[in-house]
Every structure is written in structure tokens, then in C-alpha cells.
Amino acid sequence: MLVFEQVLNGLQLGVMLFLMSAGLTLVFGIMRVINLAHGSFYMIGAYVAATVTARTGSFLLGLAAALPAAALAGMVVEFLILRRLYHRDHLDQVLATFGLIFFFNELTRMIWGRRPLFMEAPSWLSGSVPLFGGLQYPVYRLAVILVGILVALFLYLLFSRTRLGMQIRAGATNREMIGALGVNIPLLYTLIFGLGTLLAGLAGVMAGPLFAVEAGMGDSVLILTFVVIVIGGIGSVRGAFIGAILVGLVDTLARAFLPALFRLLLASPSSADRMGAALASMSVYIFMALVLSVKPAGLFPARE
Amino acid sequence: MQAKKYILPTVILCLGLLLPQLLDFFGLQYLLSLATRALIYGLAASSLNLILGYGGLVSLGHAAFMGIGGYTAGILLYHVQEGSLISVLLPSASLCNSALVAWPLAMAFAALFALVTGLISLRTRGMHFIMITLAFAQMVYFFFTSLDTYGGSDGISLYGRNTLPGLDLDNDQVFYYLCLALLLLFLGLMHRLIHARFGRALIAGRENVVRLQALGIAPLGYQLSAYCLAGAVAGLAGALLVNQGEFVSPEMIHWTRSGELMVMVLVGGMARLFGPVLGAIVLLFLEEYLAMYTDHWMVIFGPFLILVVLFGRSGLYGLLFAGRQRP
8 A cells, every 4th residue: 555655656746747847848859959947937836826825815826827927937038048049059058047047046035035935735625535445645646646647638639639739740840841831930939938838837836735835946856857858758748758757656666665675685774774765866867877778869769 | 479378378377376475465365265266166167178168068967076076085084083984995094084095086986987977978969968967966966965974965064174295285375276286287188188189089079970980080988088087177176175165065066066167167268278267266256246245146147147158158268368269
């Protein structure tokens, strides 16, 4: 039962990582731009949702305010800065978006102060439900998993079944050609970027009740998101989904069970705990190195 | 023209040599530790310049090498001071304490880590390389964070520095000169390397791998050696930094540190010998002074950085010495 509960926890972390990495992998794959500031939009989503929820008392209103805020912030950043960097090398993109992180982290500190905000799950999602075998699981976490799966389904339909999705896929393959066919490429790119930051904002809102809302909260998630994208294959949304679930599971299960496993192997429990914890926090990165040593381009490399 | 070329480096060198005396004269001794840190970061940024500027390898995990070097020196010092020797490894306390043992060890561990991670990450290009180096650095970060014996995420405070026969490293001026000497030594080495076959192959690998291979030169060996050398030197810089501050913590390896090293290289001037040193000096002093005026200096610094990227591609060095082509 403990295993099942941890698997659910892993899935929950996985879908949150998926929401982050779906937008980022699109931006990587289609615009060929590396965006370190993606975590900032996660932070913006969380802050706006926490503030609006605290003022109005409604989680849904907070969500409704946070999503457009994250999307709008993303589109403004794309319009002002990133579109100037599409043809630059990755180093410039890294440094400019690094500057953006400084800016956004400090801006949130100026507006909201240094103290973290706390956000509660809405009453209709609080409490826990009994699953089989007497296992009690928080409703909110189940809802997060559900939202993640719905978003994955939505993205799948968007890309495979709609005109916009077709244009996005075509734009990734040959930008000039689709531009010549009359598609407004700059607008399309701005929209994709906004979609990506909207998903990051959604992840931020859902993270609000689970973690503290504070400046720099997006940075640690960002790195895990990178790991997901590298494992999944840059530019592939399907890869991002599989990679996110795998990373979520590996991280959660390693943290839960590695210390116990080391206790079986080692004589002294304290050093076993220490080694287990050390290895658990590195597990995701070791997993990534393993995947890359077999498949250097990730599990589902997008076509070049 | 030929003589003019040497004026500026000479002036800078004299300034560097006389700086402790000048600071003494103007009563600004407190700036000496900042200047020393600027030299150490200059050394680390220069080592990054070797792979980033000349090799075109955008590594976002350079702080990991500094951290490994720093922790090597720090852990040895900690055990000497606690009196709990790692006696199996090293026979006596004075040996553990000696910079002649600790610093080469710091470099060796950093180089070893560079070798292992380089073998994996150099198989990839572009974005993959950036993210993999970042991920490896995070791995190191979490590793040291989980070391409870050595303070976990709080790090450990040390009392005193390594010892070097004939030099009193606890004297801040002596330490400053040692850092300056090591920096100049590395810059000299790098100058020789870049103008040798090694550097040419490294730069050619940045420009066009296919052509380099067509000439019958495999870039991987050059890139990997450069990666290891850069890692070792960053490890030395880490050991120096820990000695200077008498403190070591995982904060040293935080990924924003790697980003800051990149910023130093870019702001100073990529693929310029003195560029990153200039960048390190400017960045550290800017941080110190902006932080004096406002807590929120990063809100100014962030957009400044974006503007440098968008409009000032050649960095300060390029701005000051326009016309000189970078190799």
C-alpha cells in the first residue's frame, strides 16, 4: 500500500513537471530558443493565484486570474526580448533569460516581500478519499493528477486534430515555407510561447497549496524540467509526458525507499539513511545520465 | 603599433601588483578581500573562457568544479581542525593542511569529475550540452547538500587557511599576491595553448566540426582535454575561494553561480584573454556598490544583462579595445 501511495505521489509530481516541460519543449523544439526564465512564469502563476485567492476567497477566481497573467507575461517577454534572440546562438539566449530570472525574482520580492505566501486548497478539494485497501489519499493531489492528464489529452488533440496544431507542426519543420504560404509566423510564435507560459502558470497555481509560494520557487522546478526534456527528447511533447512521469516516479520512489534499502545493506542505520538520502537526491540526474548514455538524443527525439 | 600593444597589459599588471599598497595608502584595506575574490573569480571565469569562449562549449555547470575543489580543501581543513584525521588516506595533519597537498587534490578531483561528465556530455551538442552540464552540476549540489557531516546545506566554517612553506597564507596581502600569481600563470598558459595546435583545433571545433574532421582531426580529444583543464583550474579557484572566505557551503555550486561565471565571461568579452578577469572585477564591484544603494539591485542588473546581450556582444573588452579581432 505504501508503494501505491508513493506511486501516486510520483505521478502527481510527474504531471506537474509535464505542465512545465510541455511549454518549454515546444519553445525549444519550434523556436529553437533556450528559455531559463520558464520557471518565472510558474512563479507568476503561483503569486497571482495566491493573492487573488486570498483577496476573494475563491480558488477558481485565483486560477482564472493566474492563467491569463502568466500567458500575458510570457507574450510580452516574447515580444520584447525573445524574438530578438531566435537567430542568436544559445549562449545569448541563456544569458538574456538568466537576466530575466534576476529581474522577475527581484520584482516579486519588491511587490510581495521576502516572506513566502501560503495558499490553501479550496474546501471542495480538501480532505482525502479512501482508495482500495484502506488507503487514504488527499483529494487535491488526485485533482492535480487529473488536470495533468486532461492537459496532456488537450495538447494531443490540439496538435493532431486542429488547424493551429497543424500550423505549429509545419512551422517547426520549415519556418520559411509555412511563412510563404501565408501563415503569420511571428504571431504564431508569440501564441505558442503564451501557451507554454500559461501551462507553466497552471503548474504554479497547482503547486501553490502544496509548496510555499516564494521568490525563486521556479528555479528548482526549472532544473527538473530540463532533466525531463533532455530525457524525453527536445521538442517532443510526447517525450515530455513520458519523461515527466518517469522523473516524477524515480524522484519520489527513490526518496521514499532508498534509505530503507540501504538499511538492509549497511550495518549502521544512520549512515544508511545518509547515503540513501544523498543517492535519492541525485537519483534523477543519475537516471538522466543512464538514459543519455544509451540514447544521447533522449527517448523520443523530434525529427531534425 | 607593436609597442602600443604592451602598454595596457603593463599598466594593468602594475596596478595589480601595487593594489595592496594603494589600498593601504588610501585607507581602503577592507577592499582587499573583495579584490582577492575578484582575482579568484577571474581565474574561474578564465577557465570557463577556455571552453566557452574558445571551444564554443556552453557549459552551465562550471560552478560544480569550483564546488568540488572547494569542498576538497574545506573537508581536509575541517578534519585537521577537528583533529579527526582521515588517517587512512593521509598520514599526518601537516600534510592534510598543506596547500601543496590540498590544492593539487582539489584540482585532481575536479578534473576527474570533468573527465567522467565530459565523456557523457561532449557526445551531445547545443541545447543538450547546456542542460546536461547543468544537470550534472545540480547532482553535485545535491550531493554536498546531503552531507550532514559537513554541515549539509549550511556548509562549514573553517578556522584558518592551508599552509604553504615559506608563505604566510593567513596574511591577506600574501594571499592576494598568491592569487594574482596563479591567475597570471594560468593566463600565460592559456595564451600559449591558444596559439598552439591545441588552441587552433579547439577554436576550429567551435567554428566548424565537419571541416575540422575533414582535415583529419577529431575534435573530441581536444575538447575533452580542454574541459578537464578548465575543470581543474576551476577546482583550484574553488579551493582558493574556500581559503579566502574560510567557509564552504553548497551555495558555491548553486546553478546561478554557474550562470554568473558565464555572465562574467560575456560582460568582459568572450574569447579574449583578459576579458573574463575584467568581467569578474566589474561584476563583483558592481554587486558590492549597487547592493549599497538598494537591496533590489538585481532588478537593475537583470535588464542591464539583457541589454548587454542584445547590443553589446563583444563585451567590455571589445568596447574598450575595438578593432582587435578575437581569435
